[in-house]
Amino acid sequence: MMRSMYAGVSGLKAHQTRMDVIGNNIANVNTVGYKSSSVTFKEMLSQTLRGAKAPQGGRGGVNPMQVGLGVGVGSITVDHTQGNLQPTGVTTDLAIQGNGYFVVNNGQKNLFTRAGRLNLDDNGYLVNVSNGFVIQGWMADISTGTINSGQDPENIHITDEYSIMNARATGNATISGNLDSQFGGTREITVDVLDSLGEMHTVTLSFTKRVPELTTTIGGWDLNFRATEPDINLNNLTIDFLADDDSQINASYNSGTNTVTVAADWDNSSTNAPADLEAIENAINDALNANGLASVDITATTTGAMTDFDGAGAITLSNPPSNTWDWNLVDVTDANLPASPASGTITFNPDGTINSGSNGSIAFDPTNGAATGQTINLDFSALTQLAEGFDFKINSDGYETGALEGFTIDDGGVITGSYSNGLVRPIGQIAIAYFVNPSGLMKEGETLFSPSENSGDPQIGEAGSGGRGKISVGNLEMSNVDLAEQFTDMITTQRGFQANSKIITTTDQMLQDLVNLKR
Numbered sequence: 001m002m003r004s005m006y007a008g009v010s011g012l013k014a015h016q017t018r019m020d021v022i023g024n025n026i027a028n029v030n031t032v033g034y035k036s037s038s039v040t041f042k043e044m045l046s047q048t049l050r051g052a053k054a055p056q057g058g059r060g061g062v063n064p065m066q067v068g069l070g071v072g073v074g075s076i077t078v079d080h081t082q083g084n085l086q087p088t089g090v091t092t093d094l095a096i097q098g099n100g101y102f103v104v105n106n107g108q109k110n111l112f113t114r115a116g117r118l119n120l121d122d123n124g125y126l127v128n129v130s131n132g133f134v135i136q137g138w139m140a141d142i143s144t145g146t147i148n149s150g151q152d153p154e155n156i157h158i159t160d161e162y163s164i165m166n167a168r169a170t171g172n173a174t175i176s177g178n179l180d181s182q183f184g185g186t187r188e189i190t191v192d193v194l195d196s197l198g199e200m201h202t203v204t205l206s207f208t209k210r211v212p213e214l215t216t217t218i219g220g221w222d223l224n225f226r227a228t229e230p231d232i233n234l235n236n237l238t239i240d241f242l243a244d245d246d247s248q249i250n251a252s253y254n255s256g257t258n259t260v261t262v263a264a265d266w267d268n269s270s271t272n273a274p275a276d277l278e279a280i281e282n283a284i285n286d287a288l289n290a291n292g293l294a295s296v297d298i299t300a301t302t303t304g305a306m307t308d309f310d311g312a313g314a315i316t317l318s319n320p321p322s323n324t325w326d327w328n329l330v331d332v333t334d335a336n337l338p339a340s341p342a343s344g345t346i347t348f349n350p351d352g353t354i355n356s357g358s359n360g361s362i363a364f365d366p367t368n369g370a371a372t373g374q375t376i377n378l379d380f381s382a383l384t385q386l387a388e389g390f391d392f393k394i395n396s397d398g399y400e401t402g403a404l405e406g407f408t409i410d411d412g413g414v415i416t417g418s419y420s421n422g423l424v425r426p427i428g429q430i431a432i433a434y435f436v437n438p439s440g441l442m443k444e445g446e447t448l449f450s451p452s453e454n455s456g457d458p459q460i461g462e463a464g465s466g467g468r469g470k471i472s473v474g475n476l477e478m479s480n481v482d483l484a485e486q487f488t489d490m491i492t493t494q495r496g497f498q499a500n501s502k503i504i505t506t507t508d509q510m511l512q513d514l515v516n517l518k519r
Contacts (some may be wrong), residue, residue: 003047003067005507010070011500014041017073018493025481026490032130033115033447034479035078036486042074080438083114083480085472091408092118092126095477098469100432101449103153103460104133110153111448112433112441112458114477124163126156126415126430131446136460137413140426147414149462153431156415162427163404165419167198169374170398175205176382177392179325181352184211187390188330194398195370203362203376204330207346210322323348323385327360335364348385358383399423411470413463432468433458 018039028034046066053062085095094116096102101112104127117129126135136153140146142161170193179187186208193201325348329341346357358381365372376396402419409415413430435441440455451458464470 002507003069005504007068007070008500008503008507010044010072011503012497014071014073015493015497015500017076019490019497021076022486022490022493025486026483029479029481029483031447031479032117032476033083033113034481035080035083035114035447036479036481037076037078038489039076040074041071043068044070044072077439078441078443079480080441081480083477085475086478087475089474090117091473092120093474093476094118094409094430095472095475096432096463096469097472099438100434100463100468101438101458102128103136103431103433103458104128104131104448105136105155106131106133109450110136110458111444111450112435113446113448115447116471117476120158124158126158131448133448135430137415137428137430139428145426147426147429149429149431153460156428156430158404158407158417158427162417165399165402165404165417165421165423165425167194167196167401168397168399169196169371170194170376170396172377172379173394173396174379174382175392175394177384178388178390179207179209179346179348179383179385180390181385181387183390184209184322189392189394191394191396193376193396194400195366195368195374197366197368197370198400199334199366199368199370200400201335201364201366202331202333203364204332205362206328206330208326208328210324210326323350323355325385327380329362329364332362332364334368335366337364346380346383352384352386354381354383409471409473411464411472413471429462430471431460432463432471433460434466434468435459 018041021037021039025036028036046068048064048066050062050065052064055061082097085097094102096114096116101114102116104111104113111133113128115128115130118126118135119129121127121132127133128135134155134157137156138147138149138151138153139157139162141148173191173193175189175191186206188204188206191203191205193203195201325346326343327346328343329337331337342360342362344357344360347355349355358379360378360380361375362378363373363375366374400421402421402423404417405420407415407417407427409430413432415427415429416424417427418424435451435458436456437454438449440452441449442452442455444450459466461468
């Protein structure tokens with residue numbers, strides 16, 4: 001009879017434990033990152049009253065006869081399934097979608113949690129706001145911005161070197177766009193560059209198109225000139241040259257009368273003739289013969305050009321396009337230039353693409369105390385020469401000093417800083433730990449867990465890799481407690497407790513009846 005009483009006591013204890021777990025679950029129904037637990041029971045030892053016997057001699061076998069000695073708690077298992085995400089809109093509120101845990105350090109060891117309400121403390125550490133434990137991850141290399149997630153995680157600590165982005169002197173500039181193929185002359189552009197102090201200098205570069213020299217030979221005399229526009233209308237053209245005796249002969253064309261006038265300075269004689277090459281020759285010969293000079297044969301030859309007399313009496317010089325441009329360093333504000341400033345030549349193919357001269361460099365010495373001997377590499381490879389006007393686009397790699405104004409975190413845990421100079425750069429990356437058996441983790445309070453012998457070692461790496469979930473920014477993972485399930489378990493636990501208490505009272509009554517037999 002005492003066995004039943006002790007069995008009832010064990011039942012009371014087991015159900016009380018289950019009620020304790022249920023109560024804790026319900027209490028943490030709104031706890032961020034909380035994982036509910038569940039209890040299972042197991043039968044305790046059984047007292048064998050009779051052993052089993054095998055069949056023999058025509059008799060059947062006999063089963064064993066045993067009396068159980070009560071019930072005990074078989075397991076208390078933590079349910080690590082995903083909780084619902086609650087949007088908060090706070091950029092430092094993080095939740096993990098999938099497997100994994102944030103890694104925090106309490107100053108002595110690493111612990112693990114699903115609660116991702118984070119913030120920067122006064123010293124620049126990224127901490128869990130509920131306990132101040134520092135979030136673990138990897139800091140970016142301050143010079144290259146690279147993050148090595150293969151090394152052991154460290155405190156996420158945004159120090160002064162990450163709070164300030166030091167100025168970077170311009171070292172490379174890309175000049176793209178178009179040089180107008182119809183232009184003949186010099187065009188200047190300005191490029192803003194930065195020195196080592198982050199102060200700006202304006203570089204002036206000139207682009208000068210090489211224009212072919214046009215040559216006309218008249219009776220052995222060469223007439224050389226340049227056309228700076230692709231087509232020039234010569235409504236009035238005057239050509240002066242010297243005869244053999246150094247006397248000057250003048251031939252002029254007037255589009256209004258469509259005539260050429262030739263005059264010699266020794267007698268001011270003049271002759272009018274129609275505007276064609278033969279008439280010019282005859283007019284000049286008439287002027288020469290009138291003064292007893294030998295006649296000349298006039299031929300007009302051109303180098304790369306064409307003279308066109310149209311029906312309206314207008315003369316047009318057609319200048320064929322040139323494919324060569326010379327560039328020169330003209331000026332740099334607040335700087336001294338070398339004795340021979342940088343220059344170069346760019347040539348283009350007939351289709352307007354660059355042929356040669358796609359790279360160059362300039363050098364200057366700032367006069368404001370910045371590092372001297374600054375050299376900037378120029379990239380012209382994206383320039384074209386088309387009949388589409390001028391269009392320049394300039395990109396350079398220098399930047400001025402910037403102060404950290406804020407940061408963002410992406411789904412891979414990368415922390416990117418935004419600076420007052422308009423630039424961004426990686427600061428660090430939050431680490432995520434994965435366990436083969438998360439149910440084997442030990443609860444440490446405050447929704448923290450620590451590894452156990454059965455959980456396996458933490459596999460720490462980047463979010464979204466190696467079985468680790470991604471980070472959801474602006475959300476918190478709520479408790480995964482199911483109230484309906486907990487209330488149902490509460491009812492069955494209460495009934496189980498009542499039943500076991502009834503065993504005790506009934507056994508007690510039986511004992512009283514046994515004692516009363518003597519009366």
